[in-house]
Amino acid sequence: MQILTKISGKSKDYLPLLDMINQGVQVKADSVEKHLANEKLVTFLEQDIERTGLEKILFHYKQNKEKKIPFLPVDKLISEDEIDDIMQVLKEVLSSGRFTSGPYIPTFEKAIAEYLGKKYVIATSSGTDALMISLISAGVHPGDEVILPANSFAATENAVLAIGAVPVYADIDPETYCLSPSEIEKHITDKTVCILPVHLYGKQADMKEISAIAKQHGLKIIEDGCQAIGSSGLGAYGDGLVLSFNPYKNLGVCGKAGAIATNDEALAEKCMEISYHGFEAGKKNVKRSDYGFNSKIDNLQAAIGLERMKYLGLQNFKRFYLAKRYIEQLQTLEDEGYMKLPTLTDDHVWHLFPIRVLKGERDELAAKLLEMGIETDVYYPVLSHQHQTNLVSQKYRQTTLPHTEKAAQQLLHLPLYPGMPLQDQEKVIEGVHHVIKSSIQ
Ligand SMILES: Cc1ncc(COP(=O)(O)O)c(C=O)c1O
Incomplete structure (x- = not known):
């Protein structure tokens, strides 16, 4: 395990920081770089994480009353504290x-x-x-x-x-x-x-x-x-x-x-x-x-x-936590060739979480998830060289970008935002397993 003596509050520190917390290593809040962006990360580290539990502190939101799991609920993008x-x-x-x-x-x-x-x-x-x-x-x-x-x-x-x-x-x-x-x-x-x-x-x-x-x-x-x-x-x-x-x-x-x-x-x-x-x-x-x-x-x-x-470092840490959880809990589907998951690299802040559907149709998976109340999205549905505009038809008709085009057909984005309740994420994970195993063979 890597022990951080100085914490920048940015992406490269999130995995070692999480390991330290999970191993019960006391993370000193004053080892975090002094910056406005780290203010709430420090507040988080000052709490008794071992006693209260990391997930209880990070994701203390009420579960959605509605059955639906929104992709990006605008009213959850800002917290009451903010x-x-x-x-x-x-x-x-x-x-x-x-x-x-x-x-x-x-x-x-x-x-x-x-x-x-x-x-x-x-x-x-x-x-x-x-x-x-x-x-x-x-x-x-x-x-x-x-x-x-x-x-x-x-x-x-x-x-x-x-x-x-x-x-x-x-x-x-x-x-x-x-x-x-x-x-x-x-x-x-x-x-x-x-x-x-x-x-x-x-x-x-x-x-x-x-x-x-x-x-x-x-x-x-x-x-x-x-x-x-x-x-x-x-x-x-x-x-x-x-x-x-x-x-x-x-x-x-x-x-x-x-x-x-x-x-x-x-x-x-x-x-x-x-x-x-x-x-x-x-x-x-x-x-x-x-x-x-x-x-x-x-x-x-x-x-x-x-x-x-003030919330940026903490919010990005939460994004990382959710991304890691998706990757771990969807891993078997990648191992069985159903999808390609993104890699947990240290230069990533998980603005969006993309999965690449390798077996079956991406749109079919999205539609079946929606039937279960789980919203997903595609970023972006039309590539720059494929829009139905005059400019594109005059200038870019011959443009071919094989990797970009293939990825655009297969990519699907799962809900991920710092205020996402973990129970909602569990439902998304269960939903993806269920749809893939039951209908896409
Ligand atoms: C990759 C990328 N570039 C540019 C922009 C434009 O930013 P803004 O919406 O602030 O104009 C956005 C966001 O919308 C974006 O995601």
Whole structure:
């Protein structure tokens, strides 16, 4: 067993931390890195876990009264404790009248920067805006090619399209569902300017390899980390890292928000300018960039983000716990060839839990689970190069991405969110075993 003397509160520590707790090793709360994001993780570790029981503390929710097991119940994405904390700060912001610009923005940016170990953070009004701003600021011009995966949320490709650049889709690694480094190389042309890997479902792409390719070809990297905050080493390789704080993300505000993180001073300055009308930092209404958007985060959302950040380390630990439980309890189905489970790696924050259905039809499994009241979902149902749009039919009809396409037919996502009652997860596990064994042979 690995004994942690210092706990970062991020993904790489979750397995050793859980082992220590399960073995009855006293985990000292003061060994946890001091950061806002770890506040509730510390509170958890300060409790008498051995006596009360880990699961009782972590998942002390009432069982769902309804028979249905929702995939992502919006009213369970925020806890009562968080609401209480937010109400306090809302009172303060509302009475100050500072809803858009205001003091919580730099405080939130500093907290995110410290958490990521980055020099600069520019908080924005969404992850989508953060993608557009960072691509423009990294020097992507209209007509330039950007290499990205085709299995992300549409925001990733839309950001490229919105700035007039050209998305070039490369295939994924079928193990991680993230961009495959060797596939990227096949698509590099003299028009390629940037690689845009997506850390899909909370799992990091192979950034070491991708970064080596980018260096070799003189390309920029903007990482789409919208689903991956809390993953150890996130953003270590890219020129810029983009985050989303929409309410469905691992760290969500009560509305829309995002951020760009970087160590590059010039990139940070440009992002600042493009995110607010091209204005020079610190100067009111004086432009330095030719143009810019109205895309800064609101003071109100930054204040909420700071409150919700206190829960991040603990919430991600709960996600890990649920993911590990799924993997262990569905293992026999993988062993018997029915499905492929994701791997429990230390760079994963379990934004979503994907299973890959290998025997029988994915849609049939989903329909049968739904008959039992268990909701599942597919992220994402239509690949970027297969949408029914004019652009796709004109430009991407010839695009084939075998691994991406195969995975898209087989992937099914099971419910996983920090507030999920364990009894609900048990029902999902039982349901999957039952459906597969009784009908899919
Ligand atoms: C991978 C990915 N990229 C980009 C975005 C866009 O973020 P936002 O919703 O904050 O605009 C999202 C989330 O919706 C996402 O999951």
